[in-house]
Amino acid sequence: MKSEQSAPKARNLTWHEAGITHSQRHDLNGHKSCVIWFTGLSGSGKSTLANRLDAALYARNVRSYVLDGDNLRHGLNCDLGFSPEDRQENIRRVGEAARLLADAGLVVITAFISPYRRDRDAVRGLFENEEFVETWLDCSLETCRQRDPKGLYKKADTGEIADFTGVSAPYEAPLNPEITIDGDRLSEEEAVNAILAWLQDREFISLR
Secondary structure: OOOOOOOOOOOOOOOOOOOOOHHHHHHHHOOOOEEEEEEOOOOOOHHHHHHHHHHHHHHOOOOEEEEEHHHHOOOOOOOOOOOHHHHHHHHHHHHHHHHHHHHOOOEEEEEOOOOOHHHHHHHHOOOOOOOEEEEEEEOOHHHHHHHOOOOHHHHHHOOOOOOOEOOOEOOOOOOOOOEEEEOOOOOHHHHHHHHHHHHHHOOOOOOO
């Protein structure tokens, strides 16, 4: 699955096709691959739900992996801040990493605020056959503030954190996400079950 979204700076490069096809990896795993792209405000439950979904898939013998925003900023994206430009590069790198894992046949679960539509759309462009599943955790700012598990909103309100989404930086909600989770109303179990049902209905996985 070759990316056509960006041209490399280096010249004299040749794309080498893999000897094992995407379909062959699906056959080996017993399920299809895709990217469940969680997007939503801080405190909407992205990381918690991503790991709950990962555990549920594991229990069903589905090979999956979580790419978490904070975790990747400890390594792959440790050189990036939270300016619009750095956020864009953050999501670009994550998209490429997710593409590689999906090409290997995994169900990839990402947990990133990813506030800008253009960045999410750019990642979508890396995938084909409906493999990019934009999943919006539609959770009100009031609920996110009440949860505030990391105390980030309080720090943003006092100016201790700059460029904080929902306070001093914008969040552009998805216009046509594949899945919308009502973060104010649904429990974690209900949300996971809704995603599993969506994946089963579209034959990405088989609930057994």
